[in-house]
Amino acid sequence: MTNREQEILEILKQNPLISQNELADQLGITRSSAAVHITNLMKKGHILGKGYIVRDGAYVCVIGGSNIDIQGVPNNTLIFRDSNIGSVKSTLGGVGRNIAENMVKLGLKTKLISVIGDDLYGQKILEEARQIGLDMQDTLVLKGEQTSTYLSILDETKDMAVAISHMDICDRMTVEFIKSKKHIIENAEFCVIDTNLSPDVLKYILNTHKEQKFLLDTVSTAKAMKIKEVIGLCHTIKPNLIEAQSLSGIEIKDEKDMLSAAAYFHGLGVSNVFISMGKDGVFYSDGKVSGMLKPPTVKVVSATGAGDAFLAGIALGYAQGEDIKSATLMAMAASFIALEHEDTINPYMSEELLLEKLKEINHVK
Template sequence: MTEREREILTLISKNPLISQQDLADRLGIARSSVAVHITNLMKKGYIKGKGYIIRNEKYVTAIGGSNMDISGFPHNTFILNDSNPGNIKLSLGGVGRNIAENLCKLGIETKLVSPIGDDIYGLKIMEECKMSGIDMSHCLFLRDHPSSTYLSILNENGDMLGAIASMDILDKMSIDFIREKQHIIKNSRILVVDTNIPADTLYYIASNFKDVPIFVDPVSTAKALKIKDFIGLFHTIKPNKIEAETLSGIEINSNDDLIRVCDYFLEKGVSQIFISLGSKGVYYADMNTKGLLPPLDTNVVNVTGAGDAFMAGVIHSYMEGYEMKKQALIGSAAASLALSHENTINPNLSINNITKKLKELNL
């Protein structure tokens, strides 16, 4: 931000209805110059729109994948090399996008930075994300690339027989594009990223936005390797057991191993660690505390999306200034709500329902 832009923003903060002519008179410059400065402030994210609405200091930026998930479910036993009667379900996915939607449900203004193709799936992603309250104005829109799509075939028991992932568009999330969004990112309260985007872009983000707490979801064992060499640049990490082993090089077979792994990450520079242990709960650690939180009592309907809800719960808790155990509790309650609904994103996710869930469990 230039000094002149700072002067204009200060005056607008004191009087959001001030006219451009009044600003020009106060600063002793031409009205046309004021208009240029205001346009630049809007591009940089300091002003949200008409009426000089100042940006929300608490917005989160999510950088990562947005998918269209297509799933086929046969009515009866699946027969190979044949056409099987059944149902086909379309749903939005992508770790970064899922976290963004969960954050919106928790009342947090969220901007999504994700590559999206100019096709029918891209239009559906845009429409549904906007309906969910996600700010999509900073996404990368590409005419010559199909939207990220995941096609899966399941058997009569709901187990996957096979899948095809068409996600080449994620490789287009370049350093140059992220550089264009630096003003939005730098003014975020928190930045959350997934490892679907290229390794060099992840390194650029981690090394150039150190003033913003960066939360990372490793996504998978293979994709976690992208960040292994610079894991200490992230503020908060949320790996599962296998991802934690991959990132640390330490095998986890006991509570002592969990302590060793967390100490490894802390020594590297990570501030907060949440290791998902599936049916055994979540292990959390920072420089002051370590602990194991058992899984919450949950009627599991769908395991997809629990980790994304957990991350959203942790981010909300961190923004509220809660200590580690409470962050883990709220994250686990959000994950429990996700597990108890057939959709990847539980439409009933909210802070009120998280609080209600914890009260029911006397936590």
């Protein structure tokens, strides 16, 4: 936003019904110049409509996958290559969508750019977004297409044993479509992206919006490799141990190796690195400050949504201006809340609950 546009926006906030002639007189410019600035502000998303309705407040933009999760849990020890007696349930999912929902529950105004079909699953995703206050008006809805489906099987400890992801529709989010969302991406406080997007879209977003701060969820080892060439354009990355090894080419056995891997990513341009190790904790580094946080014992009901909640916790920390260690603790607290519920997203997730959990973590430490 230019200085003149910022000046006009402040005037409109005070007087949304001001005429272009009055605006021009107040600024000492021509009416036609005022009209051009108004048009530019509307294109950039700062003005929402007639009467100069000004966009209210900062928001975070998430660009990633949305799908339906189908999850199976055995009653006893999981036996491969056999039929296991257990339970099956379906919930809304997708890494980007899950992160976005967690962020909304944590009090962050969030816009989700995703792609879904116009089937019953897609309608369910949109309806849920409306109910919780997640803005999906910029999501691509494709007629006659099937919304992505993610099938996971948990073991007897409620940890994921295997999963199948049918997310071909994500490839329908093209560079041309993303170009039309330029103003949404540019005006966000920061953006979260996941590697369910196609390599072309990921590269375009990062190469085009180099001034924006991007938080990357690597999703899986295979999908993480899509972004290997441009990962240095991300401000923040959150790989797990295996993904960090694959992306850096460094075998990680101890904290010294963690520092080497982090140094590799910092050398490429990444500002903040978080390497998650499940029950063993998380390593964090911003190039100056680094450390390993080991979690207290937590009763795990389901580990499926812990990573999504973790990144949402990082986003909350960034939105509140926390340093990297504090943001890591907030992220860890969010992941604990996720672990304590059978649903991928704990319906009780909130900033208040996160702060309570944070106190527990600090007390144990």
